[in-house]
Amino acid sequence: MRLPPYYRNPAWQRFIAGMAVGGAISWCIFLYIFGVWQEDYSKLILKQQKDIEEYKEEIKIWQKDYEELNNKNQEKMTVQKINIRITNWEKYKLDQFSVFQTEESVKDDIKMVLAKDLETVSKTKDLITKIIENKPIKINNKRYKLEVKELVIYTTLTINIEIHFDE
Template sequence: MRIPPYYRRPAWQRFFSGMAVGGAISWVIFLYIFGVWQEKHTHKIRLQEDEILELKKDINIWQQEYKESNKRNIEQITVQKINVRITNWEKYKLDQLSTFETEESVKDDISMMLAKDLETVYKSKDLIKKIIENKRVKINNKRYKLEVKEMIVYTTLSIELEINFDE
């Protein structure tokens, strides 16, 4: 067994030398294309890294604003003020001072509801109503009882009362 003598034929020599030159040229073209692609993707990765850093900063800012917003919302979901108003004080010819003092005494009686969350206040609205309606008020040597007509539970607890003679 022997190797055929292709080295003596010029057609085969041109074929093999063409393969070698073609391989070298294709290798150079491959390296060029691979380098261009690598550079393009490296640039894209750098841009994406910058964008990721910027988005992480934005996330931190949003999280801080979200925490501050939650703190404000917690303040908003508690009772912060109590308003009491007697609607029919003119019917009994009461002066505004005694009406104001009565309203203030009712506020003092239910002041424990300040800074409580709305759910707790709403669940105890019957208790508030009983506290107010069991209160007897003495104005100008006459005894009056209070009746709750309307109660609105929100950040401001608003209560409308009617005053009647106590029998």
């Protein structure tokens, strides 16, 4: 196999030399542009990593502060409302007004727990139960006693009571 004798023709020599010089120049330009882009992207990535680390630190600080505030608020939670419900009033054929009056009377007896923190109220739940159960109630000339069936202590103090004849 024989190569054509183009190497003797000056037009072809200039064309091939131009291609070689153009290729070398374009390769240098490509390397320069690629290097600049890589440098910019490397700077951007480093900046973003630094920002991420700062944000993670800020998040840790915020979470710690949030937990401390949450714990303080839970310690300071107080009883805001008292709900009393007599569950078996139909059994004794009591009217709703008498039931309402009894519930209000019990609320008045234990209203000292309003605006107290939950820890104090939970420590005095036995006292609350005794206050309710030791007070006889008179409805329609009959004496009844109350029995606490359920006591839920949170921002709303919920007490379910059953009523029985006092003997």
